[in-house]
Amino acid sequence: QVQLQESGPGLVKPSETLSLTCTVSGGSISSYYWSWIRQPPGKGLEWIGYIYYSGSTNYNPSLKSRVTISVDTSKNQFSLKLSSVTAADTAVYYCARQMYTAMVNWGQGTMVTVSS
């Protein structure tokens, strides 16, 4: 069974870049699509974007100008960078394995707070 684990700083300063990594175990990253989703405290889910193992990406239009998702197949990892963060980017960030448009497997999530 594929398992995913997010890692990265829990606190990021305003205007800086949020960086998270998702490590995939129990299966190869070299297939399927791999996504990032976030959930602000007390609010709903927001799809951020996905990457295919080959490197092709697709991003949420509302975040596209600030988002970069990359993949490292040698480490079975994929990563998220979100630039110019504000308090509105405070959320639990999840990584997931996406099949067509369904998020089949999810990481446990990591809370990221944007504050000075």
Next chain:
Amino acid sequence: QSALTQPASVSGSPGQSITISCTGTSSDVGGYNYVSWYQQHPGKAPKLMIYEVSNRPSGVSNRFSGSKSGNTASLTISGLQAEDEADYYCSSYTSSSTSVVFGGGTKLTVL
């Protein structure tokens, strides 16, 4: 992109059936059979319950079923149990941005 529309809350008694709606447009729910449903308990990651409108992943109880009519998808939970109390989210492919859009979520209370 606009979120799909779900009722904020629904409730039901143990043993009853409830249905949660998810309304979109012809650019998402109505135009494609790529609707998914997720269950999220407090402090936990979401769990996929239904994909491609009506398919259940292995291990998901057959008390959960999905359907679609026009621009509205529905999740039905039969034989309601206390453990079903959770937040439920729908999602769909959207051609307006060739991406994924979520509903606002529905809190299910088991009375």
